[in-house]
Amino acid sequence: MKKSAQARLCLIEAAAFVLVAVFLLPVAVMAYNAFKPYSEIMSDILALPRHGTLENFVAVWTDMGVSKLFANNLIITSIGVAGIILFASMAGYKLSRARTRFSWALFLVFILPMIIPFQTIMITVLKLAKTCGLSNSVLGLAVQYWGFGIPLAVFLYHGFVKSIPIELEEAAMLDGVSDLQAYAKIVFPLMKPITFTVVIVDVMWIWNDYLLPLVMVNSSRTTRTLTLAVYAYFGQYVSNYGYAIAALITAVLPSVAFFLALQKWIVKGVTAGAVKG
Amino acid sequence: MVISRWRKGRRGSFALFVYPALLLVLFAFYAPFAMNAFYAFTSWNGIQRAATFNGLANFKELLADSDFLASAAFTLKYALAYIALSNALAILVAVALARDARFGNALRAALFVPYILSLVIVGFIWNFILGSGFQSLAASTGWSFFRVDWLGDRRFVFLTVVLVSVWQSLGFYVLIYHAGLQAIPEELDEAVMLDGAGPVTKFFRITLPMLASSITSGVFFSLAASIRVYDVIVSLTRGGPGRATASVTFDIYTEAFAHNRYGYGTAKSLALLLVALVIAVLQLRFFKGREVEA
Numbered sequence: 001m002k003k004s005a006q007a008r009l010c011l012i013e014a015a016a017f018v019l020v021a022v023f024l025l026p027v028a029v030m031a032y033n034a035f036k037p038y039s040e041i042m043s044d045i046l047a048l049p050r051h052g053t054l055e056n057f058v059a060v061w062t063d064m065g066v067s068k069l070f071a072n073n074l075i076i077t078s079i080g081v082a083g084i085i086l087f088a089s090m091a092g093y094k095l096s097r098a099r100t101r102f103s104w105a106l107f108l109v110f111i112l113p114m115i116i117p118f119q120t121i122m123i124t125v126l127k128l129a130k131t132c133g134l135s136n137s138v139l140g141l142a143v144q145y146w147g148f149g150i151p152l153a154v155f156l157y158h159g160f161v162k163s164i165p166i167e168l169e170e171a172a173m174l175d176g177v178s179d180l181q182a183y184a185k186i187v188f189p190l191m192k193p194i195t196f197t198v199v200i201v202d203v204m205w206i207w208n209d210y211l212l213p214l215v216m217v218n219s220s221r222t223t224r225t226l227t228l229a230v231y232a233y234f235g236q237y238v239s240n241y242g243y244a245i246a247a248l249i250t251a252v253l254p255s256v257a258f259f260l261a262l263q264k265w266i267v268k269g270v271t272a273g274a275v276k277g
Numbered sequence: 278m279v280i281s282r283w284r285k286g287r288r289g290s291f292a293l294f295v296y297p298a299l300l301l302v303l304f305a306f307y308a309p310f311a312m313n314a315f316y317a318f319t320s321w322n323g324i325q326r327a328a329t330f331n332g333l334a335n336f337k338e339l340l341a342d343s344d345f346l347a348s349a350a351f352t353l354k355y356a357l358a359y360i361a362l363s364n365a366l367a368i369l370v371a372v373a374l375a376r377d378a379r380f381g382n383a384l385r386a387a388l389f390v391p392y393i394l395s396l397v398i399v400g401f402i403w404n405f406i407l408g409s410g411f412q413s414l415a416a417s418t419g420w421s422f423f424r425v426d427w428l429g430d431r432r433f434v435f436l437t438v439v440l441v442s443v444w445q446s447l448g449f450y451v452l453i454y455h456a457g458l459q460a461i462p463e464e465l466d467e468a469v470m471l472d473g474a475g476p477v478t479k480f481f482r483i484t485l486p487m488l489a490s491s492i493t494s495g496v497f498f499s500l501a502a503s504i505r506v507y508d509v510i511v512s513l514t515r516g517g518p519g520r521a522t523a524s525v526t527f528d529i530y531t532e533a534f535a536h537n538r539y540g541y542g543t544a545k546s547l548a549l550l551l552v553a554l555v556i557a558v559l560q561l562r563f564f565k566g567r568e569v570e571a
Binding site: 009012013015016017020023024026027029030045046087088090091093094095098103106108109110111112113114115116117118119120121123124125127128144146147148150151152154155156159160162163178179180183193194197200201204205207208209210211227231234248252255256259260263264266 | 298
């Protein structure tokens with residue numbers, strides 16, 4: 001029994017590896033060009049690197065001014081995600097527990113923006129941001145992500161709260177603990193799996209976002225983000241594939257590493273068994 | 278007594294928990310949307326200083342606009358294919374990877390990579406693969422599969438657009454279902470195992486029903502994504518060949534910015550939002566009734 005289970009797991013693993021390899025092939029074919037000198041890329045873009053080099057990375061890093069870009073990205077992403085988690089977890093939790101017609105209607109108000117294509121409101125978003133002094137500023141961009149990220153996060157929290165037994169909070173509140181304390185001390189820790197899901201999704205999104213930074217902070221070298229700097233290399237006509245791809249890898253890799261590091265926290269919650277019956 | 282006081286306190290704190298988030302969303306989406314909606318009743322071209330009010334003329338025109346109706350039909354077809362494919366695939370992958378403690382994390386991260394590459398890169402990669410990549414593969418293998426014009430042939434372009442979309446976003450849905458799988462109590466798994474049920478029975482009797490709330494999310498996210506599908510269209514086909522892959526949002530964008538009819542484009546986006554709202558509410562009601570609560 002155990003042996004056959006293990007064999008099956010190996011089979012699944014092998015199949016998964018092959019599938020993921022095929023899946024990532026289009027990206028990989030591009031990626032290794034970052035390690036080829038210009039002449040090799042020009043002679044055959046599909047060939048593997050013969051003389052591996054890091055010169056593209058070095059050139060791109062100095063050209064972009066990579067430390068400033070990283071600092072901007074870090075500020076925007078951390079402030080953006082922290083706000084989304086704080087506001088959306090509270091709202092999603094309360095809306096899910098309230099169970100009234102009003103809370104269901106509000107829930108719809110929260111999530112409907114997800115079907116609005118950003119391009120259709122882009123111009124007025126910029127107008128409004130300018131009026132409020134939020135454009136051309138790293139902090140201004142960071143706080144704008146709160147509103148844009150809350151709908152998806154509220155949706156996820158709202159769904160997850162249903163799997164947390166209400167008896168835990170009720171018992172605590174009967175003991176005289178306030179709503180806010182019960183939320184902070186009991187509910188929020190129990191929502192860990194979905195919090196990490198939201199953190200991962202939003203870090204990946206904000207770190208790599210293109211359109212909103214393009215509209216808000218592209219005018220100055222001191223406010224622009226890593227992604228904006230990268231995309232400057234991918235114009236209508238890419239003049240140097242090696243540079244463009246090296247820049248892209250520089251921008252994307254930290255967020256993928258973050259994904260790997262955080263994912264292990266999306267684990268089975270400890271609520272199972274906390275309440276009998 | 279205690280209970281009633283506690284209930285009262287809960288009502289008071291509703292505002293504290295919900296309204297800050299609500300204000301942020303109103304500011305980010307609803308205010309710009311409302312400011313924008315005004316233009317739907319004008320013939321503004323996006324450049325003029327003043328917009329001329331023209332009442333419901335835009336909406337009357339819209340009902341007879343064959344381009345708009347064709348793009349609505351495309352979007353509907355796209356939505357059905359995309360929602361079904363991405364969710365079914367993501368559930369299978371998430372379930373398969375959940376059993377793999379050693380490599381599951383790495384494989385899920387790998388699947389997420391295309392999701393964070395935006396339209397410029399995705400278009401760049403696939404135009405390259407489907408163009409010169411397939412050309413050289415056709416030359417070396419001789420397979421007719423590689424000779425098909427995947428982006429230029431009306432018969433195949435729909436499939437290409439759907440598959441590239443699924444390719445790009447699969448990692449996101451896998452993550453959603455992975456998180457959902459973590460909410461299934463272990464006792465349930467063990468109980469079924471003791472009953473001697475096979476993996477297929479377990480999948481249909483336990484995993485799938487317990488994933489109901491994740492499926493509601495997954496279907497809603499994919500529905501929302503297909504209603505606003507734009508990036509992948511622009512980067513792959515620019516709506517072509519002809520208008521074969523013009524989605525509603527692509528049509529809106531062309532109207533507003535290429536044809537310089539911002540007012541009419543906005544009227545179209547208002548119409549899209551109304552239809553989308555009805556569909557979204559129906560979907561959520563339908564799926565909500567099927568969820569198992571803990």
